[in-house]
Amino acid sequence: MTPRDRIRYFFSSHRTGLSVCLLALFLLVYPAWVGNPYLLGISNLIAVYLIAVIGLNLFIGYAGQISLGHAAYLGLGAYGSALLTVHLGINPWLAMAATAVAVGLTAFLVAIPTLRLSGHYLAMATLGFNIVCYTVMMQWDRVTGGPSGLAGIPHLSLAGVAIDDETRFHYLAWGAAILVLTLGLNLARSSLGLALAAVAQNETAAASLGIQVHRAKIRIFVLSAVLASVAGSLFAHCYTFINPDSFTIFNSVELVTMVVIGGLGSIWGSLFGASLIILLPEFLHFFETFRDIIHGLIVVTVLILLPQGLVSGLKDLLRMRLLRKANNARN
Amino acid sequence: MNMPTLTDSLQFLFAGLTNGAIYALIALGFCVVHNTMGIVNFTQVDLVSLGGMFLYSALFLFGLPMPLALAGAVTAAAVTGMAVERVGIRPSRSDNHLVLIFLTIGLSVILRGIMKLAWGKNRMAVPPLTADEPIRLFGATILPQILWIFLLTAGAVLLLIWIFRRTTLGLCMRAVASNADAAAVVGIDGGRIRMISFAIAGGMGGLAGALVTPITTLSYDVGVLLGLKGFAAAILGGFGSFVGAVAGGVLLGVLESLAAAGLSSAYKDVIAFGLLLLVLFIRPAGLFGSAKR
Structure with missing residues (x-):
């Protein structure tokens, strides 16, 4: 092996790790480069959503299941954190952890009967769960504040320093997001990830290979719910105010849209999908009236032309083109 | 809590039956498309809102008399359904159901955007089919509109069953539903059948919207919760079965x-969807569904 080959081999075998490092490096200097709190606020929102979207992508993209109710877990995380800190005065970090555990347990109990369902029945059940959670957040106003929401949620703080401005929150949120991204990339190649891919292809075949289908599905569902809960908690502690309107079925659909646009089963795609959907309103600012239509048109166009999502789809297109070129050169 | 009197109970029963008839109409729309394409068509939700919108425009913009306006609204909703299939779904090269379902969700966002643009975000009022003189029945009062809802829903259901059981078109639709490839082999145009199933779904949704908006109010998103309850009804009965819907x-x-009368009206959605979840946990294929998906 020549040194050049060795370098090439190093890069190709470590491309995932190197990409993550590159992204981390970029994010490390990003606040110094941008500095504008408004822009940082937007990228922070991307980080928070990314955590939930990666979890959802593991469930939809890898396990091939459907959930139209993940905003409910986002909401449970946000409200759990908010209620524990506002009403009981518990330390925000502790509240976040306790909420994540509680949401994980809830998701486990919900998953046992729910994940026996499949297809449209599963879509309905997750949708129904979201509507139930939203209605309780709206109607139980003595505790949740009802439609006017909950204010005065404390910021997180680290070693006595409150994480109360965009730059500090940038490091927290993106730190967490990079961690989750790495987790997602690794999980996809772990035995659980491969088991889930088999389940997505054919449940019966997967079961005959010795995969405990129901258990694998429950595991990934609980993981995705916990990630959504953490994202919800971060959301609450970042904005110090929440109301039920952030956790409707439309938000669930938006989360799914981020997964689908980026590409089912593509973790890097999730990063792209979350960024695109959150940045879109910023670009469409000046024609507010057409926002929904353009939003929908983008989703529909992507799904019709590149049903495997923008990132995976464009990658496939590029690969096909290169192959064709190589073929032509040979002939 | 006071025990509701017999009259009150009757009143609530009528209210429930009215909503039930509307849910049934919407559920049938979901089922027709599911049977020919195997997907949940989430644009059904907006076709319900559109039914009300078209009725409003036919009455106040074109000044049509009520029966014509109703017919026009249902037709326009059916045509919209066809357009959705032709422009939005048929060009898709994917046969992955997940992708197709998300496609209908995207189309639903577009439809709501268009409605917001065309009719605005304000709530509007639509007049009932006939004069608003309440009728007394066993001590309970019911609006004539409710009788119209029962009558027209029953008519639409019978018409649908007649089409499916007694006409060549219905036979073709059942053929596509049972095996699209085999149907194509004997010369049935699957694309046309799917478009017709969208038209029927649009008509059903439009009728539901045109009938219910005089009792509720009309806005661009009125169909969302109604439509999702229609979907819930279809699932409850076993997705795809007309009787079940x-x-x-x-x-x-x-x-x-x-439940709203006896327990809490604020939590009636919780009760409705909670019950649905409970039924699904016990019978994962709905009440009338078969075990196979």
């Missing part, structure tokens, strides 16, 4: 109304 709709409507 009607039974599921009526059951959901009545249970919801009685």
Whole structure:
């Protein structure tokens, strides 16, 4: 092996790790480069959503299941954190952890009967769960504040320093997001990830290979719910105010849209999908009236032309083109 | 809490049956498309809103008399359904159901955007089909509109069953539903059948919207919750079964109304969807569904 080959081999075998490092490096200097709190606020929102979207992508993209109710877990995380800190005065970090555990347990109990369902029945059940959670957040106003929401949620703080401005929150949120991204990339190649891919292809075949289908599905569902809960908690502690309107079925659909646009089963795609959907309103600012239509048109166009999502789809297109070129050169 | 009197109970029962009839109509729209394409068509939700919108425009913009306006609204909703299939779904090269379902969600966002643009975000009022003189029945009062809802829903259901059981078109639709490839081999144009199933779904949704908006109010997103309850009704009955859709709709409507009366009206959605989840946990394929998906 020549040194050049060795370098090439190093890069190709470590491309995932190197990409993550590159992204981390970029994010490390990003606040110094941008500095504008408004822009940082937007990228922070991307980080928070990314955590939930990666979890959802593991469930939809890898396990091939459907959930139209993940905003409910986002909401449970946000409200759990908010209620524990506002009403009981518990330390925000502790509240976040306790909420994540509680949401994980809830998701486990919900998953046992729910994940026996499949297809449209599963879509309905997750949708129904979201509507139930939203209605309780709206109607139980003595505790949740009802439609006017909950204010005065404390910021997180680290070693006595409150994480109360965009730059500090940038490091927290993106730190967490990079961690989750790495987790997602690794999980996809772990035995659980491969088991889930088999389940997505054919449940019966997967079961005959010795995969405990129901258990694998429950595991990934609980993981995705916990990630959504953490994202919800971060959301609450970042904005110090929440109301039920952030956790409707439309938000669930938006989360799914981020997964689908980026590409089912593509973790890097999730990063792209979350960024695109959150940045879109910023670009469409000046024609507010057409926002929904353009939003929908983008989703529909992507799904019709590149049903495997923008990132995976464009990658496939590029690969096909290169192959064709190589073929032509040979002939 | 006071025990509701017999009259009150009857009143709630009528309210529940009314909602149930509307849910049943919407559920049938979901079922027709599911049977020919195997997907949940989430644009059904907006076709319900569109039914009300078209009725409003036919009455106040074109000044049509009520029967013509109703017919026009249902037709326009059916045509919209066809357009959605032709422009939005048929060009898709994917046969992955997940992708197709998300596609209908995207189309639904577009439809709501267009409605917001065309009719605005304000709430509007639509007049009922005939004069608003309440009728007294066993001590309960009911609006004539409710009788119209029962009558027209029953008519639409019978028409649908007649089409499916007695006409060549219905035979073709059942053929595509049972095996699209085999149907194509004997010369049935699957694309056309799917478009017709969208038209029927649009008509059903439009009729539901045009009938219910005089009792509720009309806005661009009125169909969302109604439509999702229609979907819930279809699932409750076993997705794809017409009898199940009607039974599921009526059951959901009545249970919801009685729960609102006896327990809490603020939490009636919780009760409705909670019950649905419970049924699904016990019978994962719905009440009338078969075990196979």
